Amino acid sequence: MEDILAIIFIFGGGTAILLAFSPVGRALADRIRHRELVAAPDPAMQEELHRLRDELTELQERVDFAERLLAQRNEPNRIPAS
Numbered sequence: 545m546e547d548i549l550a551i552i553f554i555f556g557g558g559t560a561i562l563l564a565f566s567p568v569g570r571a572l573a574d575r576i577r578h579r580e581l582v583a584a585p586d587p588a589m590q591e592e593l594h595r596l597r598d599e600l601t602e603l604q605e606r607v608d609f610a611e612r613l614l615a616q617r618n619e620p621n622r623i624p625a626s
Contacts, residue, residue: 563569 564573
């Protein structure tokens with residue numbers, strides 16, 4: 545029984561040590577410590593984000609314009625308030 549436990553502790557400990565020094569082990573340790581990885585902002589990603597924001601703003605303006613046109617077209621058909 546002690547032989548099996550010794551083998552389990554030797555191989556299990558060795559595996560735990562190898563995992564601790566691997567990039568996966570370091571990432572797990574950082575996550576446990578709640579340390580966030582701060583990466584340098586990617587200029588291409590920043591430019592893409594800016595372009596998408598501009599497109600979204602333009603799309604919102606078009607939707608607002610279409611809503612106003614639809615609202616104006618329906619107003620003449622209303623029954624006047626007495």
